[in-house]
Amino acid sequence: MDILVSLADGMLQALQPFNLGLAFLGVVVGLFVGAMPGLGSVNGVAILLPFTFVIQDISGSATSPMIFLAAIYYGAMYGGAISSITLGIPGASTAVATTFDGRPLALAGKADKALVTAAIASFIGGTVANLLFTGFAPALASIALDFGNPEVFALMLLAFATFVGLGGDDIPKTIFSICFGLVLATVGFDIISGEPRLIFFEITGFSHGIRFLVLAIGVYGIGEMLWTINAAKDNTAMTETKMSPKTILREIRAFPAAWKGTAIGSTLGFFVGILPAAGATPGSLMAYGVAKMVSRRPERFGKGEVDGVAAPESANNAASTGAMLPMMTLGIPGSPTTAVLLAGMVIWGLQPGPLLFTEQPDFVWPLIGSFYISNVIALVVNLAFIPVFLWMLRMPFTILAPLIFVLSIVGTYAAYQNMFDVWLMVLFGLGAYLLRVLDYPLAPAVLAVVLGPIAEPKLRQSLLLSDGDFSIFFTRPIAGPITVIAIILILLPLAKLLWSKARR
């Protein structure tokens, strides 16, 4: 009952005109970045994070900027489907699975059916996940209140281990990326001893540390843009799509045919989204696979089956809410986008973690309320403005790219007001591009830069407590199982390798 009262109260806060306007703006920006091939929610939130300082200045609280960024996250999940269906190119990696059946539907002259199905499935996925989030989050946060330093460090270890065990990327490169991010986070003054560390070539710019935004905007604003510019995107043709209120209503009435895919995507997506390193992309691919497996007509998947659009679209929205759960309750982000959101919370002066629910209810509940409201706004804006987004998709990349470069550079300068960070950001971006060509995953490094400053003090304080004895991570009732699971996950790829060799 308390939860419902808090939620209703939060919704009223989120419905304040300023917050409502931000949610609307965020959804529109999100739909745009999600729809543009090469841009995703993480690019949107990373590039626009410096601009949220203004929002905080105006509103005087951290809730409004967070509502804005969370709405971008939501909108992007809806937007990805637009280009997947009409161009055949996923607007973001989270919408890859949507192309499998969305594109064939569009080529068969049923783009309207695919777009409406995607929008409604996204809405249902998001709403189901919001309900699950509202139910689970306070309970998980209250359990997490009992966590001490060893437990929190064990959870961090688990987050990184999931990347290694389930990430699917090259393992040594993933480990390198995680450790590199963690080392970058140590540059500057050690908060425990006060000693300067890793001040490279005695350049004073390093003494304030390598800021998260510098790496995030470098990787997602510069590196990914270079990657997208280089990727061939000229051989695409947009499917002519005519949308009218009549066709939208017709397709809304036909939507129940996609109930099974929506149900699978909504629940599976949420739980996959909770896992660190999993998130919306594997969530949507998995939902597509399961929907095909349980379908009575699996042979129609890949040829234009509505369940094949509904399952991944509901899953990517559900997963984006799922990824918020560990971020809000444990202070551990489940995806690069939530890592940026977490960093934003720190910048706005909040301490992410279980105490948020007890100490900052004025932040938490309006935010949760805004999830529901943003979801409704996203559905309405998506259906009403599809023709506008289709028009915007025709914007040449040679206009969008320089705008994003300028936004990245000016945004970084505005955040810290020194050119050293801007140079560092561009150098990170160029380095990120060169490493990406060789399959070095960069998302773990971005996550590690956020988690590093939290993980290191927890480890050191735990070891101080145990007088340097590492068994503290194995002998405590909550930390022990989490550490063991983390170690198993780290060793999993090695075990798989040995197993496959033994079978041969």
Place this chain on the structure above:
Amino acid sequence: MRRAEIVTAVLLGLLSIYLMWKSGEGPSWDPDSVRFANIGMIEGEGPGSGFWPFWLSLIMLISCLWTGFNWWRGKTPPSQSDQPYLSQHAKRMLLRVGGSLIVFLALIHVIGVYGAMVVFFVYYLRFLGHHSIPRTVAIAVAVPVFSFFFFDVAMRIVLPKGYLEPLFIPLYDIFL
């Protein structure tokens, strides 16, 4: 691609060794500090300041050796690839786009953010994008003007102006 894989692994391995070396440095204000004294447990203080970065850098080094081993076995896609690390197209793109970003930043020190923005947009839109002159001029003027009113006027974040600062003084008088 194959050669780039091992060259990168070696370079990143060297970077890891440098980071290990650097992590062991004591504070400059203590001339008696011994290198690597801070990477283990310190009596009554727990792990030293170099503990976390040193051991992480060691793991980085091990992962580079692992990448080298995978390269030797030819197990990763880049180590099996005969393709060049960067295609001609990619090299050209990196030079034209990446190079223009470096020039953009260098120009900020000389003619400020707004001047550099105009030059960057003209170069990118007209020469890389082959857009028409009216469209190029419209964007190259509109974005800096909007940015000035957004940052300098509305947000009171003064962006660098370089040697063009005197040109902005009348604008400051009017709007600030």
